[in-house]
Amino acid sequence: MDDSSSPIYIDNAATSFPKPPWVAEAMHRLIRDISLSPGRSAHRFSLAASRVIFEARELVAGFFGCPNSSRVVFTSNVTEALNVGIFGLLSPGDHVLTTGMEHNSVMRPLRHLEKTRGITLEILATDSTGAIDSDDIPKRLNAKTRLIIINHVSNVTGTVADLAAIGSRKGGALLMVDAAQSAGVFPLDMEAMSIDFLAFTGHKGLFGPTGTGGFLLRQGIMAQPLTMGGTGSNSEAEEQPQLMPDCFESGTPNTLGIGGLAAGLEFITKIGRETIRHHEDHLTRLLLEGLSQIKGVTVHGPSATANRGSAVSLTMTGRSVADLAFLLDRQHGIMARAGLHCAPAAHRSISTFPQGTLRLSPGFFNTDAEILTVLAALDQISAGS
Ligand SMILES: Cc1ncc(COP(=O)(O)O)c(C=O)c1O
Known part of the structure; x- marks a missing residue:
């Protein structure tokens, strides 16, 4: 990671950051x-x-x-x-x-x-x-x-x-x-x-x-x-x-x-709660559209981009989810969460147990530019570079 760029927090399902x-x-x-x-x-x-x-x-x-x-x-x-x-x-x-x-x-x-x-x-x-x-x-x-x-x-x-x-x-x-x-x-x-x-x-x-x-x-x-x-x-x-x-x-x-x-x-x-929802929806759609273009990525959960929460779970062929989270954090300054997210039952339901998923969860304070940076980082990891 280039020390001059700010880290990106995309783990809002764990806790929202920053707080107002x-x-x-x-x-x-x-x-x-x-x-x-x-x-x-x-x-x-x-x-x-x-x-x-x-x-x-x-x-x-x-x-x-x-x-x-x-x-x-x-x-x-x-x-x-x-x-x-x-x-x-x-x-x-x-x-x-x-x-x-x-x-x-x-x-x-x-x-x-x-x-x-x-x-x-x-x-x-x-x-x-x-x-x-x-x-x-x-x-x-x-x-x-x-x-x-x-x-x-x-x-x-x-x-x-x-x-x-x-x-x-x-x-x-x-x-x-x-x-x-x-x-x-x-x-x-x-x-x-x-x-x-x-x-x-x-x-x-x-x-x-x-x-x-x-x-x-x-x-x-x-x-x-x-x-x-x-x-x-x-x-x-x-x-x-x-x-x-x-x-x-x-x-x-x-x-x-x-x-x-x-x-x-x-x-x-x-x-306005609607404004917050609208912005999170927009970021989630941008994220899902970008993920659909990255080789080896599977998104687990609803394929629709509307009427869903902002938690997006994914796996990538050839990479463990722990690896993905580690590389995102250490090489790209991107904070996301990997694993079972305290919900083993949910992973059994969507057939991602026991390995879990990488979870990206945009929040109100994330920007389009940050989502594009996350997508570019995942694309690089997928290409092995
Ligand atoms: C659906 C759901 N239930 C319960 C919890 C537990 O939240 P807290 O740690 O704030 O009690 C979480 C948090 O991760 C959650 O996402």
Whole structure:
């Protein structure tokens, strides 16, 4: 790599980079100006911290079409949010329907409960692009089906699940959505899509810092909390309070991160989610068109350039994916990810297990020129030069 050229980050499915300066500035003001411990004391710093959390909750509720912000719970990432939902909603004997495209944040807790709590797990088959047929769902529901868990947009292939179609076929089951890759980019509306539990992470498409995420739980549904402790509310009781969201938020929260997440949401609102989606779509199309011209490259996942997420998985004849990522980084200054992307089930579904794929995932801050540089680098690697 020529030392004078800037490195290119194309690993936004792992975490978005860069974050908008707006987010860093908001976080800098917060850590400089207030003490960040909300709901514990009555002094002005504590009240200011409570306001930061309350305003973030309101923003998240509005963003995801949830009518009541007290149904928004903050966690440290989507993995924790999904674990709270999976452990907190399932009882022995429950039947769970999920897909062959899930991340280990879903598969590992489910496999654990299959062994230890006697739940039964049924995996909806996908086609070779990772798509499920939502008409399959009603055929597989039974009286014990408690949860349907769906990855909205695949972190491996960019395949999009049709949540509205799934929501209208869920029968008496609850619909849990892993929105790790879609939040901030794709439309997500709890009401319109009949979502009961929406889990999101803060550090990807929402432009917040790592250590942030959460879930939204439909009114009228309750789950067992995973952690208990001080909430700043009902301090006279030695039992965990029942009220939302306190029952799920024990311990001093990540006020700084949550403030950063709120700034990320404000940034998206200012730019417009559609504008972000449009730019990512444009870059993904440019990438896919270029990849189709490179000798030995196979793209795994949807061949269509529209209605897909920006994660693009590929393999190249004669090169391991680890080699590809290494050469891109060391010789061309291009940061991408190789392997199974914490989603072995998805790779089994698209027949790329166990070797995995090289994943390129453009984000809002990538440019056309960067995509062309990535394509030229892959072309060089393919030509063996
Ligand atoms: C679909 C999906 N689910 C879950 C996760 C886990 O996200 P986090 O590490 O923020 O909990 C990711 C992140 O890679 C993901 O892409």
